[in-house]
Amino acid sequence: MLVGVNIPDSWLGEAESALGCKVGKIPFLYLGLPIGGHPRRLVFWEPVVSRLKNRLSGWKSQFLSFGGRLVLLKSVLTSLLVYALSFFKAPS
Secondary structure (H helix, E strand, O other): OEOOOOOOHHHHHHHHHHHOOOEOOOOEEEOOEEEOOOOOOHHHHHHHHHHHHHHHHHHOOOOOOHHHHHHHHHHHHHHHHHHHHOOOOOOO
């Protein structure tokens, strides 16, 4: 997918035909994270939170104790924050 910022649509159309891809619009999802929205708004993170809930609810943590579930949840949430900060400018 090709997404242009401050680029004329005619140029994007030419690049689309030359590269053989689609032209996308902002906001879009990249590796499950929304790109192009406002990261300080709660609505921005709703798809990420719902996806995390769906993955954890399907597994239902049948084979872990309560402490094991807490450790797993903390590690997932910590790595998600590091991954998200690689995309967005951190507040000062």
